[in-house]
Amino acid sequence: MTETYDIVLATPFPNYNFFAHKLRELCGQNNLTFFLCNDSWVNEFLKKLEARQIAARVVLDLTANQTLDDDPYVVLAREVKRQGGYVIDDPDLTREAAHKGILHRRLVENGIPVPETVVVPRSEIEGFKLDDETKARIGLPYVVKPSWGDSGVGVEVNAMSEDALLWSASQAPNADSFLIQQKLEPRELGDHVGWFRLFHICREVIPCWWNPYNHEYQMVTPGEIKQYHLGPLRRIMRGLARISQMKKFTSEICLHRDGKFYAVDYVNADPDMNPRSFYANGVPDEIVRHIVWLLFYEAMHIVKRGHGYFDDELRESEADRNWLVRRQREQAAMEIR
Ligand SMILES: Nc1ncnc2c1ncn2[C@@H]1O[C@H](COP(=O)(O)OP(=O)(O)O)[C@@H](O)[C@H]1O
Numbered sequence: 001m002t003e004t005y006d007i008v009l010a011t012p013f014p015n016y017n018f019f020a021h022k023l024r025e026l027c028g029q030n031n032l033t034f035f036l037c038n039d040s041w042v043n044e045f046l047k048k049l050e051a052r053q054i055a056a057r058v059v060l061d062l063t064a065n066q067t068l069d070d071d072p073y074v075v076l077a078r079e080v081k082r083q084g085g086y087v088i089d090d091p092d093l094t095r096e097a098a099h100k101g102i103l104h105r106r107l108v109e110n111g112i113p114v115p116e117t118v119v120v121p122r123s124e125i126e127g128f129k130l131d132d133e134t135k136a137r138i139g140l141p142y143v144v145k146p147s148w149g150d151s152g153v154g155v156e157v158n159a160m161s162e163d164a165l166l167w168s169a170s171q172a173p174n175a176d177s178f179l180i181q182q183k184l185e186p187r188e189l190g191d192h193v194g195w196f197r198l199f200h201i202c203r204e205v206i207p208c209w210w211n212p213y214n215h216e217y218q219m220v221t222p223g224e225i226k227q228y229h230l231g232p233l234r235r236i237m238r239g240l241a242r243i244s245q246m247k248k249f250t251s252e253i254c255l256h257r258d259g260k261f262y263a264v265d266y267v268n269a270d271p272d273m274n275p276r277s278f279y280a281n282g283v284p285d286e287i288v289r290h291i292v293w294l295l296f297y298e299a300m301h302i303v304k305r306g307h308g309y310f311d312d313e314l315r316e317s318e319a320d321r322n323w324l325v326r327r328q329r330e331q332a333a334m335e336i337r
C-alpha cells in the first residue's frame, strides 16, 4: 500500500532544524503526516516515490538549485508535481524567478523600481564594452553579478571595468548571463541602514532591516513603517510576487541616497530559516515561528481539500477509539497460536 505524507519538508540545511521541528509539531497537533527530506533521505525518498511506495500531497521546497536539472531536490519536486502533488514553490516557476536576468526584464516591463542594469549573455562577455551613454547611467564603481547565483558567489560590488565579468563567470560556471548594475548606496535612517530583507510568505509580507555589511536582521516595527515612510517596501514585494508568481521568497530592497526604494536581489526561493537565538545573523525567532505557521496553514488547506470533510475524520477517530480492544484481541489470538 502507498504511504502518503501530507507535508514533506525538503531541505538540505541542517540548521533549519528549529523550523523543521516546529512544522512537525504543527502537523502532529493537526493530525497531518510529515516527513523531513534532507540529504540523508532525498535519494531514497525519490526512489520510493517513483516506485509509488510513498506519495506526497504538499512539498515545502526550501532549496535553491532549481536551475540544475539533476539536483535530487529538483527531480523530487518535479516528480511530486507530475504525480499530482503540490510543490511550494513550483520548481518550474522558481527556475524562472531565480534567474536575475530574466526577472529583471519582466520587472522593468512592469514598472518595479530596479537599479540601472545591463544583462550580458555569457557568450558576449569576452571583450564586452559598455557604451559611453550606458556607462554614464550606471556610474562607477558598479556591481557585477551572475544571473544565477546565491550567497554572493561571483558578486563584485566595486567593479571598475568590464573585466569583472570574466571573474564573475569563473566563479559561477552555471550562469548563462551576467548583470552589470548601478551600485546603490543606502541612506541612513536613525540607527539603521536603509537596506531591507523582506519575506513574502503566502500573500503576507514581513519586513526586516537587514544590515548589508554584517547581515544582521531586525524586525521592522509598524511605528518605523510610519516614521520612515516605508510603505513602498510592501508595494514592491507585492509586485515581485505578482510578477514571479512565487508564494515564498525573500528579496533585498535598498532605500538609495536619492530617496527612492529599489529591489536589488529580486527572488530568493530559499528564505533563511536560521533562528536568531542560535545564529548571530539568524532570523528573529518570532518571524521563523510565524513563517512556519503561514506555510503550514497554506499546506493544510491544500491537504484538507483531498481529505474530505471534517466529519469524515471524526468517524475515522471513532474506529480508532477501539484500538485498545483490537490490540488485546490480537494479543490473545497470538497467545492461542
Ligand atoms: N546594485 C547593488 N548595489 C549595491 N550593493 C549590491 C548591489 N547588488 C548586490 N549588492 C550587494 O551584494 C550582495 C549580493 O548580491 P545579490 O544580488 O544579493 O546576490 P545573491 O543572490 O548572491 O545574494 C547584496 O546582499 C548586496 O550587499
Ligand SMILES: [Mg+2]
Pocket (backbone or CB within 6 Å): 151, 152, 252, 265
Ligand atoms: Mg542576496
